Amino acid sequence: MVTRLNWLLQKGLNDMTAANDSKTRCSWANGELYIEYHDKEWGVPVHDDRHLFEMLILEGAQAGLSWITILKKRDNYRRAFDNFDARKIARYDARKVQKLLADPGIVRNKLKVNAAVQNAKAFLAVQKEFGSFDKYIWQFVGGQPIVNSWKKGQTPARTKESDAMSKDLLKRGFKFVGSTICYAFMQAVGMVNDHAVDCFLHKKF
Numbered sequence: 001m002v003t004r005l006n007w008l009l010q011k012g013l014n015d016m017t018a019a020n021d022s023k024t025r026c027s028w029a030n031g032e033l034y035i036e037y038h039d040k041e042w043g044v045p046v047h048d049d050r051h052l053f054e055m056l057i058l059e060g061a062q063a064g065l066s067w068i069t070i071l072k073k074r075d076n077y078r079r080a081f082d083n084f085d086a087r088k089i090a091r092y093d094a095r096k097v098q099k100l101l102a103d104p105g106i107v108r109n110k111l112k113v114n115a116a117v118q119n120a121k122a123f124l125a126v127q128k129e130f131g132s133f134d135k136y137i138w139q140f141v142g143g144q145p146i147v148n149s150w151k152k153g154q155t156p157a158r159t160k161e162s163d164a165m166s167k168d169l170l171k172r173g174f175k176f177v178g179s180t181i182c183y184a185f186m187q188a189v190g191m192v193n194d195h196a197v198d199c200f201l202h203k204k205f
């Protein structure tokens with residue numbers, strides 16, 4: 001009875017980590033944290049404004065660093081940045097920015113922290129103009145995910161859609177929104193499906 005219970009517990013743990021299965025994934029999905037992010041989040045269409053804002057800030061924070069660095073700090077980011085409530089972040093003053101720059105749980109880069117505050121302001125302006133950020137941002141792919149069929153290693157760093165998105169965001173005062181950052185954002189929030197053709201998630205969305 002005890003052995004059976006242990007077996008079930010172990011099986012449950014294996015299912016949760018998904019690290020020991022035989023599924024074929026995008027080549028970058030290595031290690032427990034990346035696998036969980038790849039399987040549950042990357043490429044799943046997002047239409048929730050708070051979630052979209054979180055990804056925009058995190059992708060900007062990633063510039064020059066690896067995504068795993070940001071994933072590891074994600075809970076710290078949520079804590080430090082009021083769970084990405086743009087209304088709160090838009091009101092951050094110089095004292096709050098100094099406090100953030102002393103927080104080892106996040107990327108302590110002055111330009112990036114100031115960009116988050118500026119982006120919160122620009123984000124609120126977009127919500128006001130379009131009704132939601134969701135409505136605004138999805139227009140860059142015509143409202144529907146673009147399903148690509150890249151083989152491993154063929155995925156581009158930017159496209160004409162990410163160029164257009166970047167150009168418009170910059171015009172609206174957003175920071176850290178170059179075309180490659182925008183493309184990473186589009187992949188993350190499912191505006192494009194860039195799962196490799198042999199990845200088990202390629203056909204899912």
Ligand SMILES: [Zn+2]
Nearest residue numbers: 026195196199
């Ligand atoms: Zn994949």
